[in-house]
Amino acid sequence: SQQGEEDPQALSIQEGENATMNCSYKTSINNLQWYRQNSGRGLVHLILIRSNEREKHSGRLRVTLDTSKKSSSLLITASRAADTASYFCAPYDNAGNMLTFGGGTRLMVKP
Amino acid sequence: EPEVTQTPSHQVTQMGQEVILRCVPISNHLYFYWYRQILGQKVEFLVSFYNNEISEKSEIFDDQFSVERPDGSNFTLKIRSTKLEDSAMYFCASSPDNGSEKLFFGSGTQLSVL
Numbered sequence: 001s002q003q004g005e006e007d008p009q010a011l012s013i014q015e016g017e018n019a020t021m022n023c024s025y026k027t028s029i030n031n032l033q034w035y036r037q038n039s040g041r042g043l044v045h046l047i048l049i050r051s052n053e054r055e056k057h058s059g060r061l062r063v064t065l066d067t068s069k070k071s072s073s074l075l076i077t078a079s080r081a082a083d084t085a086s087y088f089c090a091p092y093d094n095a096g097n098m099l100t101f102g103g104g105t106r107l108m109v110k111p
Numbered sequence: 112e113p114e115v116t117q118t119p120s121h122q123v124t125q126m127g128q129e130v131i132l133r134c135v136p137i138s139n140h141l142y143f144y145w146y147r148q149i150l151g152q153k154v155e156f157l158v159s160f161y162n163n164e165i166s167e168k169s170e171i172f173d174d175q176f177s178v179e180r181p182d183g184s185n186f187t188l189k190i191r192s193t194k195l196e197d198s199a200m201y202f203c204a205s206s207p208d209n210g211s212e213k214l215f216f217g218s219g220t221q222l223s224v225l
Contacts, residue, residue, distance in 0.1 A: 030211060042115075042202050042216030043154065088154070092211050098144070098167050099210050101154040 003100040004032070004072075004089035012108045019076040021105040023089030024069075032065060032072050033090045033099070043088065043101070046074075079109045113137045115217035117203050123223045124193055132188045132220045134203030143186045144204040144214065145178065147171070154202065159210070160186065193224045 004023040013019050023032070031050045035043040049056045049065045049072065056063045062075040076083055086104040116135045124130050136143050145157040158168040160178055177189045186205075190197055200221050204214040 033213065035214075037154070040200070040219070040221075042204075042218050043214070044216070045213045048212060098156050098159055099214060100156050101146075103153045 003102050004091050005102045006087065006089055006105045008105060009103060010106045010108075012110065013079055015079060015081055015109055015111050017079055017109075019079050019083070019107055019109070021074045021087050021107070023072045023074070023091075023102075025072075025089075025091040026070065027093055029067070029091045030094045031092050032063075033092065034061075034063060034072075034074050035088045035090060035101070037086045037088065037104070039085070046087075076107075079107075081109050081111045083107060084109045113215075115203055115205050115215050117201075117217035117220050119220060120218065121221045121223070123225065126195055126224055127192050130190050130193055130222065132190075132201050132203075132222070134186045134188075134217055135184050136186055136203065136205030137207075137215055138184070140205035140207050140215070142166075142206040142209055143178075143180070144206070144210070145188045146202045146204060146216075147199040148202065148219075149199045157188075161209070190222075193222075195224050198222055198224045 004025045007022045033048045034046045037043045047058045049063045060077045065072045086106050088101045088104045090099040118133045143160040148154045156169050158172045159166045175191045179187050200219045202219045203217045
């Protein structure tokens with residue numbers, strides 16, 4: 001199964017600023033999912049973007065996908081302290097392989 | 112929204128003992144998973160389960176591990192003889208399909224092996 005690699009590993013911003021996290025993967029995908037993990041908790045699904053989509057929005061989240069570069073980005077606008085968490089991308093390929101998670105981006109939003 | 116529930120939230124055991132971690136997946140879901148996360152490290156896939164059998168497992172899921180769906184609602188992970196390195200947070204997840212759209216995670220069981 002393939003795994004996304006998130007970048008940067010850690011990001012620290014002030015409340016109100018935007019946060020951008022990137023994900024790269026290796027092979028063709030069916031879709032790519034982003035998850036959030038608050039400290040010591042399970043992962044929570046945030047958003048899914050399909051391989052034929054280039055951009056998707058959900059509230060303050062904007063996800064882009066560039067299949068030619070095999071990369072995706074997650075933008076959180078007007079960040080809040082409650083957005084402090086680790087964020088993971090999970091590329092899903094067409095072979096039915098299981099979702100695996102990389103090391104994530106640890107986002108800290110300072111009030 | 113329906114939730115995946117895991118019990119207990121914390122489990123402390125002695126090395127060499129057997130532990131059973133319990134999960135109640137969302138009721139109409141068909142695919143079940145176990146993941147684990149050693150403190151400060153990535154979330155690692157252990158095993159997936161569908162139609163009463165293992166559909167995929169990772170290298171971590173060796174002979175010490177087993178999974179079972181003993182009835183219509185529970186999904187369990189058994190570690191036969193725990194080692195110190197089994198100390199981790201164990202997450203159960205479920206999905207209505209094969210995980211291609213969304214996984215629903217429980218809050219985890221923190222296992223400490225002494």
